[in-house]
Amino acid sequence: MNKLVIIFGGDGFCGWPTSLYLSKQGYDVVIVDNLSRRKIDEELGCKSLTPIQSIENRIKAWKDVTGKIIHFELEDISQNYNAILELLKKFKPSAVVHFAEQRAAPYSMKSQFQKRYTINNNINATHNILCAIVDSGLDIHMIHLGSTGVYGYSSVGLEIPEGYLKVKVDVNGEYKQMEIPYPPHPGSIYHLTKTMDSLIFGYYNKNDNLCITDLHQGIVWGTETNETSIDERLINRFDYDGDYGTVLNRFVMQAAIGHPITVHGTGGQTRAFIHIKDTVKCIRLAIENPPKKNDRVKIFNQTTEQHSVYELAKKISKLSGAKIRYFVNPRKEDRDNTLKVSSKSFLKLGLNPTKLNEGLMNEIHKIASKYENNCDKSKIICNSVWKKDMIVDTIGSETPIT
Numbered sequence: 479m480n481k482l483v484i485i486f487g488g489d490g491f492c493g494w495p496t497s498l499y500l501s502k503q504g505y506d507v508v509i510v511d512n513l514s515r516r517k518i519d520e521e522l523g524c525k526s527l528t529p530i531q532s533i534e535n536r537i538k539a540w541k542d543v544t545g546k547i548i549h550f551e552l553e554d555i556s557q558n559y560n561a562i563l564e565l566l567k568k569f570k571p572s573a574v575v576h577f578a579e580q581r582a583a584p585y586s587m588k589s590q591f592q593k594r595y596t597i598n599n600n601i602n603a604t605h606n607i608l609c610a611i612v613d614s615g616l617d618i619h620m621i622h623l624g625s626t627g628v629y630g631y632s633s634v635g636l637e638i639p640e641g642y643l644k645v646k647v648d649v650n651g652e653y654k655q656m657e658i659p660y661p662p663h664p665g666s667i668y669h670l671t672k673t674m675d676s677l678i679f680g681y682y683n684k685n686d687n688l689c690i691t692d693l694h695q696g697i698v699w700g701t702e703t704n705e706t707s708i709d710e711r712l713i714n715r716f717d718y719d720g721d722y723g724t725v726l727n728r729f730v731m732q733a734a735i736g737h738p739i740t741v742h743g744t745g746g747q748t749r750a751f752i753h754i755k756d757t758v759k760c761i762r763l764a765i766e767n768p769p770k771k772n773d774r775v776k777i778f779n780q781t782t783e784q785h786s787v788y789e790l791a792k793k794i795s796k797l798s799g800a801k802i803r804y805f806v807n808p809r810k811e812d813r814d815n816t817l818k819v820s821s822k823s824f825l826k827l828g829l830n831p832t833k834l835n836e837g838l839m840n841e842i843h844k845i846a847s848k849y850e851n852n853c854d855k856s857k858i859i860c861n862s863v864w865k866k867d868m869i870v871d872t873i874g875s876e877t878p879i880t
């Protein structure tokens with residue numbers, strides 16, 4: 479296996495630290511990104527809390543501090559199929575990692591424009607990469623970042639397996655055991671694209687024997703990794719706004735700037751989580767442990783723990799003294815749910831999980847306090863609703879909203 483990887487979406491929140499980590503581990507890294515995430519910042523009038531550098535400065539800073547070179551190609555992979563094909567032929571990567579999708583559920587629900595953009599961007603990007611791998615005739619392992627959200631967030635009362643579910647089917651009165659893809663149950667247009675991705679993977683795996691790993695990732699928390707903290711010019715992005723900010727980072731940031739912690743509904747929603755330092759390690763483990771030729775699509779649940787939103791808010795409130803405030807839930811989802819997700823595969827491969835702890839929460843708190851002046855408080859409340867007739871609650875209440 480050569481050590482050249484293409485990172486589609488390598489300028490983003492997960493892609494940038496992954497690119498640095500892989501480069502540090504001796505991989506030749508090529509980032510392909512159209513910088514659309516930075517353009518969405520402009521559209522939303524909001525930017526990363528941390529002062530991220532241009533991609534050119536980031537790459538220069540990495541060379542300055544490590545001597546290592548990361549290549550960058552500016553391409554929209556949902557639009558420019560030939561560019562992907564030429565890049566594959568030119569660099570002949572052993573693996574490609576696909577982060578290049580519009581990844582915020584609230585943004586995907588904003589209006590018809592964002593719904594159509596998310597579908598077009600994500601589905602075309604995924605399909606173009608797979609089609610180009612086949613067209614290139616090269617043996618390339620595709621690793622994709624999916625979401626634990628594809629399983630849906632309703633209480634099912636079982637530990638959700640890694641992608642495939644064993645079922646017994648009644649065939650003429652006799653029970654036959656089968657293993658089927660876990661039934662998808664998307665709760666937003668964004669999650670819908672992730673479930674559609676899965677079908678596309680199944681097809682290309684069956685028809686063209688492509689080697690594919692789909693990582694069903696939990697909500698990523700934390701911001702810095704060992705590599706991004708070497709030099710301030712390498713700093714990772716920190717989204718705090720109602721559209722792109724992920725729940726735990728938002729809560730810690732709200733506490734750091736003296737804003738009440740914004741819980742939706744009762745806070746009874748349970749979600750799966752992973753720290754950014756583990757994300758980058760999981761990607762390396764996935765690259766180095768590809769499925770065997772002719773194996774089905776390999777699915778890992780890339781998550782290390784599950785918590786309810788209220789539990790997180792309570793922990794952060796205890797740590798910081800911040801008050802909790804409840805807002806009408808802008809999402810169409812169960813008021814509360816249980817969630818248990820199996821994630822044995824990465825543990826078997828040697829992942830030593832970074833669990834939620836005070837030290838790490840304090841680290842985020844410190845970063846948020848340091849860059850507090852970059853925060854536009856008007857962007858904190860989520861103003862994207864799942865249906866037109868739902869209200870945007872900007873006031874909130876002291877008691878849970880049932």
Ligand SMILES: NC(=O)c1ccc[n+]([C@@H]2O[C@H](COP(=O)([O-])OP(=O)(O)OC[C@H]3O[C@@H](n4cnc5c(N)ncnc54)[C@H](O)[C@@H]3O)[C@@H](O)[C@H]2O)c1
Pocket residue numbers: 486487488489490491492493510511512513514515516553554555556557576577578579580581599603623624625626695696697698699724
């Ligand atoms: N952040 C999380 O908590 C989380 C959780 C689960 C899954 N994921 C998945 O991980 C992946 C990366 O997430 P992230 O948080 O780094 O998102 P991000 O928005 O920060 O990064 C995505 C990157 O892809 C680029 N991109 C998007 N469309 C592109 C296109 N058509 N052509 C080229 N580049 C394009 C963007 O410019 C951006 O740099 C996404 O697929 C997301 O669904 C993220």
